[in-house]
Amino acid sequence: xQAWKDYQEKNKDRFLDELLELLRIPxxxxxxxxxxxxxxxxxxxxxxxxxxxxxxxxxxxxxxHPVVYAEKxxxxxxxxxxxxxxYDVQPPDPLNLWHSGPFEPVIKDGRIYARGSADDKGQFYxxxxxxxxxxxxxxxxxxxxxxxxxxxxxxxxxxxxxxxAHKDLLKCDVILISDSSMISMETPSIDIGVRxxxxxxxxxxxxxxxxxxxxxxxxxxxxxxxxxxMIASCHDANNHITIPGFYDDVVESTPEERxxxxxxPYDETEYKNDLGVKELWGEKGFTTxxxxxxxxxxxxxxxWGGYTAEGAKTVLPSKAYAKISARLVPNQSSEKITEMLLxxxxxxxxxxxxxxxxxxxxxxPYMTPIDSKAYKAAAQAIETTxxxxxxxxxxxxxxxxxxxLEKELGVKIVFMGFGLDxxxxxxxxxxxxxxxxxxxxxxxxxxxxxxxx
Amino acid sequence: xQAWKDYQEKNKDRFLDELLELLRIPxxxxxxxxxxxxxxxxxxxxxxxxxxxxxxxxxxxxxxHPVVYAEKxxxxxxxxxxxxxxYDVQPPDPLNLWHSGPFEPVIKDGRIYARGSADDKGQFYxxxxxxxxxxxxxxxxxxxxxxxxxxxxxxxxxxxxxxxAHKDLLKCDVILISDSSMISMETPSIDIGVRxxxxxxxxxxxxxxxxxxxxxxxxxxxxxxxxxxMIASCHDANNHITIPGFYDDVVESTPEERxxxxxxPYDETEYKNDLGVKELWGEKGFTTxxxxxxxxxxxxxxxWGGYTAEGAKTVLPSKAYAKISARLVPNQSSEKITEMLLxxxxxxxxxxxxxxxxxxxxxxPYMTPIDSKAYKAAAQAIETTxxxxxxxxxxxxxxxxxxxLEKELGVKIVFMGFGLDxxxxxxxxxxxxxxxxxxxxxxxxxxxxxxxx
Numbered sequence: 001x002q003a004w005k006d007y008q009e010k011n012k013d014r015f016l017d018e019l020l021e022l023l024r025i026p027x028x029x030x031x032x033x034x035x036x037x038x039x040x041x042x043x044x045x046x047x048x049x050x051x052x053x054x055x056x057x058x059x060x061x062x063x064x065h066p067v068v069y070a071e072k073x074x075x076x077x078x079x080x081x082x083x084x085x086x087y088d089v090q091p092p093d094p095l096n097l098w099h100s101g102p103f104e105p106v107i108k109d110g111r112i113y114a115r116g117s118a119d120d121k122g123q124f125y126x127x128x129x130x131x132x133x134x135x136x137x138x139x140x141x142x143x144x145x146x147x148x149x150x151x152x153x154x155x156x157x158x159x160x161x162x163x164x165a166h167k168d169l170l171k172c173d174v175i176l177i178s179d180s181s182m183i184s185m186e187t188p189s190i191d192i193g194v195r196x197x198x199x200x201x202x203x204x205x206x207x208x209x210x211x212x213x214x215x216x217x218x219x220x221x222x223x224x225x226x227x228x229x230m231i232a233s234c235h236d237a238n239n240h241i242t243i244p245g246f247y248d249d250v251v252e253s254t255p256e257e258r259x260x261x262x263x264x265p266y267d268e269t270e271y272k273n274d275l276g277v278k279e280l281w282g283e284k285g286f287t288t289x290x291x292x293x294x295x296x297x298x299x300x301x302x303x304w305g306g307y308t309a310e311g312a313k314t315v316l317p318s319k320a321y322a323k324i325s326a327r328l329v330p331n332q333s334s335e336k337i338t339e340m341l342l343x344x345x346x347x348x349x350x351x352x353x354x355x356x357x358x359x360x361x362x363x364x365p366y367m368t369p370i371d372s373k374a375y376k377a378a379a380q381a382i383e384t385t386x387x388x389x390x391x392x393x394x395x396x397x398x399x400x401x402x403x404x405l406e407k408e409l410g411v412k413i414v415f416m417g418f419g420l421d422x423x424x425x426x427x428x429x430x431x432x433x434x435x436x437x438x439x440x441x442x443x444x445x446x447x448x449x450x451x452x453x
Numbered sequence: 454x455q456a457w458k459d460y461q462e463k464n465k466d467r468f469l470d471e472l473l474e475l476l477r478i479p480x481x482x483x484x485x486x487x488x489x490x491x492x493x494x495x496x497x498x499x500x501x502x503x504x505x506x507x508x509x510x511x512x513x514x515x516x517x518h519p520v521v522y523a524e525k526x527x528x529x530x531x532x533x534x535x536x537x538x539x540y541d542v543q544p545p546d547p548l549n550l551w552h553s554g555p556f557e558p559v560i561k562d563g564r565i566y567a568r569g570s571a572d573d574k575g576q577f578y579x580x581x582x583x584x585x586x587x588x589x590x591x592x593x594x595x596x597x598x599x600x601x602x603x604x605x606x607x608x609x610x611x612x613x614x615x616x617x618a619h620k621d622l623l624k625c626d627v628i629l630i631s632d633s634s635m636i637s638m639e640t641p642s643i644d645i646g647v648r649x650x651x652x653x654x655x656x657x658x659x660x661x662x663x664x665x666x667x668x669x670x671x672x673x674x675x676x677x678x679x680x681x682x683m684i685a686s687c688h689d690a691n692n693h694i695t696i697p698g699f700y701d702d703v704v705e706s707t708p709e710e711r712x713x714x715x716x717x718p719y720d721e722t723e724y725k726n727d728l729g730v731k732e733l734w735g736e737k738g739f740t741t742x743x744x745x746x747x748x749x750x751x752x753x754x755x756x757w758g759g760y761t762a763e764g765a766k767t768v769l770p771s772k773a774y775a776k777i778s779a780r781l782v783p784n785q786s787s788e789k790i791t792e793m794l795l796x797x798x799x800x801x802x803x804x805x806x807x808x809x810x811x812x813x814x815x816x817x818p819y820m821t822p823i824d825s826k827a828y829k830a831a832a833q834a835i836e837t838t839x840x841x842x843x844x845x846x847x848x849x850x851x852x853x854x855x856x857x858l859e860k861e862l863g864v865k866i867v868f869m870g871f872g873l874d875x876x877x878x879x880x881x882x883x884x885x886x887x888x889x890x891x892x893x894x895x896x897x898x899x900x901x902x903x904x905x906x
Contacts, residue, residue, distance in 0.1 A: 030762070030763060030764035030765070030766070031762070031763060031764075032763075090766055091760070091762060091764075091766055093760075093762065094663070097662070097663070153766075154764055154765065155765065181668070194667075195667060197667075197767070199765045199767070206730065206734075207728040207729060207730055208728060208729030208730075209550070209728075209729075209877065209880055209881065209882070210547070210550070210877075210879070210880040210881060211728075211879075211880060212849075212850060212878040212879045212880065213750075213752045213754060213778060213780070213879075214647075214648060214650075214745075214780055214848075214849045214850030214851050215634070215745065215848075215849045215850055215874050215878065216728075216745065216849070216874075217745065217750040217752045217780050217849060218735050218736060218744040218745055218748055218750035218752075218780070218849070219733055219734070219735045219741045219744045219745045220728055220730065220733060220734060220735075221730065221732075221733075221734035222734075222752050222753055224684070224753035224755070224756045224775075225684060225685075225687075225688065225752070225753050227681070228680070228681040228682075228684035228685045228753070228756075229681075229684075229685040229688075231677070231678060231681035231682075231685075232678075232681045232682040232684075232685035232686075233685075234678075235678065235682075275660040275661060275662075275664075275669075275673055276660060276661030276662075277659065277660055277661075277673065277674065277805055277806075278804070278805070278807075279674075279804035279805045280672055280673060280674075280805065281659075281672070281673060281674035281675075281803075281804070281805035282671050282672045282673075283671060288672045291671040291672045292667075292668065292669065292670065292671055292672045295671055297666075297670040297671035299666045299670045299671075299675050299678070299769055300675055300677035300678050300681070300758075300759065301666060301759050301760050301765070301766060301767060301768050301769070301770075302677075302758065302759035302760040302761045302766070302768070302770070303677050303681075303756055303757065303758050303759060303761070303773065304756065304757045304758075304761040305753075305755065305756050305757075306753065306754050306755035306756060306776065307544070307546075307754050307755040307776060308755045308756070308757040308774070308776075309483075309484075309544065309546065310483060310484065310485075311483035311484075311544075311607055311813065311814075312483070312607065312608065312652045312754070312776065312778070312813040312814035313483065313543055313544055313606075313754060313755070313776075313879060314650070314652070314754060314778060314850075314851075314879055315754050315755070315879050315880065316752055316754070317754070317755070320756065321761070322677075323759065323760060323761075323765065323766075325666060325765070325767060327666070327667055327670050327671070350734075351731070351732035351734070352730055352731070352732045352733065352734035353730075360764065360765040361764075361765035395667075395668075396665075396667045396668045396669070396670060396671070397665060397667030397668055397767075398667050398767075421668050421669075424662065424663075425665040425668065426663070426664075426665045426666075426766060426767055426768050427662055427663035427664060427665065427768065428662065428663060429662070
């Protein structure tokens with residue numbers, strides 16, 4: 001559509017400026033210091049949705065951070081697309097590794113560097129701008145609803161309640177989410193599944209106070225040493241997870257599925273060079289794509305205890321902590337694996353220490369069919385603008401709200417991620433390529449067109 | 454001596470006030486922010502030494518924090534006692550566990566709570582006040598020298614150079630150190646040995662940046678997981694240290710020595726209750742006293758990596774760190790064990806990560822004979838004021854400068870520690886009992902008397 005193209009070309013600088021303005025708001029949902037920033041960000045999203053052509057846009061209160069809802073109903077008898085996204089971002093630390101401020105977006109080498117640029121402000125904002133293009137060119141033929149939440153990065157604790165209480169408002173024919181990546185601009189892909197998540201914190205206590213490591217060393221359990229032993233026990237020599245029952249519910253992929261996966265382009269040397277590692281690491285018997293797509297994993301996301309500042313302190317600490325998470329695949333249950341992890345760490349605690357463990361975050365694995373009208377519309381839209389059929393792939397990340405949304409609204413989700421794996425999500429120097437941002441805005445109107453036709 | 458007793462009784466409140474003033478100076482040698490506090494503390498010590506009767510007292514520059522030297526030469530033909538102590542203190546963190554400010558000393562239940570109260574300001578200051586008592590009552594019959602350094606808690610990097618350059622100045626017949634503890638006021642004891650120390654830092658690097666644990670989890674080595682495996686490999690199921698060669702140079706104690714050690718009072722229930730643990734932990738085949746006295750140990754003093762703040766961040770970190778130290782016994786060499794630890798961690802690094810390791814701190818184990826005139830003088834002084842013969846014991850901590858002092862000055866060290874193991878050295882709520890402080894001041898003049906007679 002030339003009209004779409006022309007409109008975008010004429011307004012592209014403003015589209016970018018608006019995104020940069022959003023990126024300047026430090027909407028870190030995990031940190032309660034940012035409560036006011038969260039509200040400010042929600043209100044800015046609401047304003048932009050109205051400007052883009054939404055008939056109504058509203059900031060809804062929740063027990064946590066607010067939800068933004070907006071809609072443009074063209075004709076109730078036409079299909080309705082619900083766009084889900086999130087305006088909250090991951091904490092920016094470690095700050096010292098950023099080349100520029102995480103909330104001072106910089107354009108460099110054709111990329112937008114800022115926390116949230118790809119995850120997910122830059123991606124949900126493509127949909128806001130697609131709505132604007134469709135509205136201003138009078139070519140919107142279906143209904144669009146927006147559900148932009150502020151707690152995705154902390155496990156969406158209040159979204160299920162909100163969705164359950166607003167089923168009629170959110171009624172739709174498909175849910176469209178851009179919060180994932182594609183293989184590359186040359187090899188577009190669509191996620192057909194995301195992994196689930198079970199995220200816990202473990203706290204190991206030895207003596208009731210920090211001790212002198214000379215006076216007590218060798219006679220009292222060191223919680224760091226024993227936490228290390230507990231963590232070490234979780235993987236065997238083949239990097240299989242050893243927690244009893246962990247793999248019980250995994251639906252193994254068929255040889256055909258694995259064969260199909262192996263056809264996705266993958267260059268191990270390039271992959272290693274990008275990460276700066278000499279060797280990869282993972283579960284024996286599976287390829288890299290399989291390890292990150294169809295296999296469950298267990299990662300230590302953080303560890304701390306004792307003296308961690310400059311110099312030497314001869315302390316035998318009282319406490320040690322770890323944040324530990326598992327990625328889950330169909331048919332594993334987040335609740336079941338969370339409970340399994342909590343019990344495992346409590347059970348294997350050696351004599352001399354006590355272990356507390358609790359749930360921090362979770363979400364179910366999710367799969368979407370490739371024969372739905374919505375999936376086909378997404379694939380056709382990408383083929384239109386990229387000139388290539390997208391490959392269906394299994395994503396490694398988690399979008400815990402998928403199961404909630406499907407359960408409450410009774411429709412399937414389609415993922416149209418325009419990010420790249422190299423976008424440094426959750427890491428310093430998160431970025432989103434300008435070309436991806438603009439290509440996404442160009443592609444999304446076609447999805448609506450094909451889904452409605 | 455009634456005159457000593459009277460003088461102390463009349464001046465005891467001032468003695469305490471002077472100590473509290475010293476404790477208010479945050480002389481943390483490990484943290485370069487406290488450089489000015491270090492100088493201020495050194496100058497205060499110099500002033501107090503002059504007031505107490507030293508003929509000269511001087512603050513000497515070093516490449517690090519200054520050294521305070523003072524002397525009172527009564528008669529060059531008389532024996533000379535060199536008192537060693539340190540005015541620097543350990544970092545106070547974790548601050549949130551202190552019941553009162555670490556540098557705002559509080560007297561509660563007959564105890565002085567403050568960082569440095571026992572280690573070592575409160576203890577070396579007993580010697581300053583003992584000098585005052587001897588001077589003001591005209592009963593000083595030997596020569597006294599003071600060497601009070603400011604870098605003990607960071608491994609005394611500049612002391613060896615200072616001592617080597619000032620051998621004549623420091624010439625003495627014995628070195629007297631109060632920087633250790635006794636079993637209890639009811640069971641006085643004298644340390645006849647201290648353990649050595651080898652303290653390193655290990656840095657494990659996986660990918661060249663923090664990664665999203667969903668996108669890369671399962672395919673790239675997690676440096677926390679692998680650091681945990683490396684740490685876990687250091688002790689076997691009997692809590693013996695598994696590092697090849699670690700025990701090679703250990704001089705095993707004889708059955709007679711172990712029998713003697715077993716006679717020291719020890720109540721396991723009381724020990725466990727004090728620490729709040731249900732079970733003790735340590736090397737199989739040795740008692741608690743042996744584990745902390747005659748056996749080398751390996752402790753993790755600190756660990757950190759990944760996300761350690763509030764909430765959940767799904768990061769696969771690039772780096773993980775640990776501070777690791779070994780306590781050494783005769784005849785182990787700090788240098789040799791340090792090198793062994795560095796090589797061990799580099800060598801066992803699994804594929805997929807790289808390991809950097811470097812030395813932070815060290816010191817040799819030290820033993821002193823119990824048949825020397827100085828040891829006997831110390832034992833007799835304690836018997837005079839405590840009414841009981843002290844028990845000779847092996848201390849678990851380290852005083853790395855012992856070997857340096859003996860090597861440069863050619864004389865033995867005698868330890869007269871008046872602290873208690875429960876003083877929370879290097880921990881929050883460090884304390885020194887008032888009764889111990891005053892008993893130390895009462896006892897030290899007798900040491901000089903018996904050593905000189």
